Structure formats: structure tokens, C-alpha cells
Amino acid sequence: MAVGCGVHQAAIYDRNGAMITPAETLMEVEWTRVLNNMSTARATIQPSGDCCQAVDNVRSWRHKLVIWRDGRMVWEGPVLGADWKYGSFEVEAGDVLAWLDRRVPHQDIKFGETDLADIAEWLIEDGFAPDDPGHSVQIIGPAGITGGRAYTKDVGQTGDHLRDLADTGIDYTAVGSRILILPEDHTTRVGSLSDADFPEGLTVSEDGAALATRWVVHGKDKVVGEAGGIHPYYGLLERVADESSILKDASAAAAARSRLRASLPAPVWIASQQATLSPDAAVDVPSLVPGWCVDVASTRTCRAVAQSLKIMAVKVTENSSGETVSVQLAPAGA
Numbered sequence: 001m002a003v004g005c006g007v008h009q010a011a012i013y014d015r016n017g018a019m020i021t022p023a024e025t026l027m028e029v030e031w032t033r034v035l036n037n038m039s040t041a042r043a044t045i046q047p048s049g050d051c052c053q054a055v056d057n058v059r060s061w062r063h064k065l066v067i068w069r070d071g072r073m074v075w076e077g078p079v080l081g082a083d084w085k086y087g088s089f090e091v092e093a094g095d096v097l098a099w100l101d102r103r104v105p106h107q108d109i110k111f112g113e114t115d116l117a118d119i120a121e122w123l124i125e126d127g128f129a130p131d132d133p134g135h136s137v138q139i140i141g142p143a144g145i146t147g148g149r150a151y152t153k154d155v156g157q158t159g160d161h162l163r164d165l166a167d168t169g170i171d172y173t174a175v176g177s178r179i180l181i182l183p184e185d186h187t188t189r190v191g192s193l194s195d196a197d198f199p200e201g202l203t204v205s206e207d208g209a210a211l212a213t214r215w216v217v218h219g220k221d222k223v224v225g226e227a228g229g230i231h232p233y234y235g236l237l238e239r240v241a242d243e244s245s246i247l248k249d250a251s252a253a254a255a256a257r258s259r260l261r262a263s264l265p266a267p268v269w270i271a272s273q274q275a276t277l278s279p280d281a282a283v284d285v286p287s288l289v290p291g292w293c294v295d296v297a298s299t300r301t302c303r304a305v306a307q308s309l310k311i312m313a314v315k316v317t318e319n320s321s322g323e324t325v326s327v328q329l330a331p332a333g334a
Contacts (some may be wrong), residue, residue, distance in 0.1 A: 191295075211264065
């Protein structure tokens, strides 16, 4: 299925499920999807009549924004802010992961040799346990990396713990109210792209600042693990990270190996944040989920690329000029 020219609808709901107002006149809408972090969306509505009265009652965290593209729900999450202007109402929202940045661990726990995907699931479920705005968790596949971790009641934000875990062997993303957990080497493909699919061009960027040939990870107390060393091409570039939730040397070593995979060789990104995918691009926009891959072949720049690349971020905007769809891609593990 090609990209085409999608048409969006939006509405604002109360946390009890009741619709506050549909966006009958949607002036502009933008939604994103991001790997290993919270995504955002915004909608600009032209209120009139009863709608004007309804948006007067919209409040942060109490209400949520829901967005559909061609009748398929593509994004939802709590309102984080709003602007009331003469003739327009603009709402900004974060996806379901936003709640985890306002939650903490609710009990002490220690994990032994547990798959990181299961630890991530526990963090999410514990975070939502006292007050669930509506969520589900789907483990696409085990991380294949085990490690001891410890979390203390009321210490640290759950979202930060989850992001730290993603640095050491898992990926996660939100699609609507679902939180997907998947191994960082997940390679399922959702399409293919070439230079013809980027009519405005693209940029191939090498992130030299992320390059490292040796990683050292320090855990709790004197726990330490390392991976890599002097590289025959790059020489020696060392990085150190502190992961106080890691309890065992073997787990710290696994975390170091994960970080090394993401930083050696220097990550090469394809960014099209200012370019529009061609309407004929053979990808289904709702299927562009961070963590999945697309095959990319590009020779227009002086840095040729022909490989399967992981979707890192997606940005879709529709306004009076039409719809634009952009993606950010990187090698798996980067």
C-alpha cells in the first residue's frame, strides 16, 4: 500500500471515555512516533458553537487527544498543554508513555537473570498499577539479554528507568495505548524505499560523537562490566556509563556489549525530516512503527546506502498545504 495523501480526524476524550469534542474543523494536525521515548502530537481546531464551549473545558492530564488517519487510529495520549486563541484552539499531547515520567516504582524489587523485556514489562505495569489511564503491553519478542536489576520504592521516575533499560538491550515504542517491547535486533520489514521515494532529497549523516570502541558500565557497589578495546581502524575511544540498577558483573558486561553494538562503527543515519515521502512510496503509513525496518537503497548522495534500516522516528503533518510524511532511519542497534 502506497503512502498516498491521508486525511486526518481528531477528537478530545475525557479519561472516563466520554468524548469532549470532535475536531469538526481541523486546521492542522501533527503526530509523531519515537523509539525509546515519548512521542508528541498537536492539533489546531477552529472552534464554533458548542465546540467552543467544549474546548473551554479541556484540561492537561485529565483529557486525551486521539488522531485517526483515513479512519485508522494512529495516535493517542494525554493533553500536556493548550492554547486558546481568537478563532483557534491548539492542543499538545504526549503518548501513553508520558504517564511513566510522572510515576515511580511502587515497591522494592530485585531481578536475577531475567530477560530485559520482562523487566521492562514489570516497570510499565508497576508504573500504571495504582492508577491506569488505559494501556496494554505487548512483548514482540524477548530481548535475548538477561541481567540482574534492582529498583527501590519511590526512587527515580519510571520513565527514566525504562530509558536506561533501553540503553542496554531492548527497544520500546507506543502505538495508541499499546506499548510495544521488542529486541534491539528486531528486523521485521514493513516496506522498501529508494531515492525515488524522497523527491526532495535526503541526508545521510554520520554521528561521530556516538562512536566508541570500548565501553565500561558500572553497576551497584563495585559491579563493573566492559566490552571492546583498541580498534584496528579507529584506535581507542572509551566511554563510561553508570547503571546503579545493575547488580551483577555479567549483567554489566551485557550492558556494555549492547552499548558497543550501538556505537561501533559510527552510526550512520538517514534523516528526511524536511522531505516528504513520495505519494507512490510503497509503505503503509500506519505501519511505520519505530523498531521495525525498511529496506533502503540510495545513491544520490556521496555516501551510498543499500541496507535494511531501523525506523527511529516518524513525523506526519497535515495542513492546508496537504500531508507530509518524514522518517528517521538508522542501522539496527544504533
